[in-house]
Amino acid sequence: MLVCHCNIITQKEIEDTIIGLLDEDCWQLIVPAKVYHALQKRGRCCGCFPNVVETIIKVTEEYHLRHDPNDSDVISFMDRVRSLRQQYGSIQHERRNKGHRAA
Template structure:
């Protein structure tokens, strides 16, 4: 599935990049800019970033559930990330008005 229309990046490419970053350092903070930098791309309209954040959370959670790390640490950290996203309004429409046109 195409995750970023501006750069023509698939969700599989993003997942593979996240796994590569996690293999280098399993406890690093991964953000969309780091993923795009690893792909030698940059965010253009950044409308895909909320979906990339969800992909980062999902892939990181799956990666750590397969590792030897303590499960309590992983779950509490990811729950905290989800709570912060809800607190700071990630579910909003990224300041796009109803008259916003993509093309």
């Protein structure tokens, strides 16, 4: 699935990059800019960043569960990240008004 239309980046490329970053240091903070830098791309319109954040959360959780399935701290931490994302991330989705139209 195509995630970034500006740079033609697929979901698989983003997931592979996140896993590569986690292999380097499994507790580093991964943000969309770091993923794009690793892909040697840059955000243009940045409309895909909310989806990239969701992918980062999902892949990081799966990565840690694969490597230590008994670690309940990872689950509670990822749940807190999700709740903050829902609390603050949905106020202004992509910084666009609901009535925003391209044409």
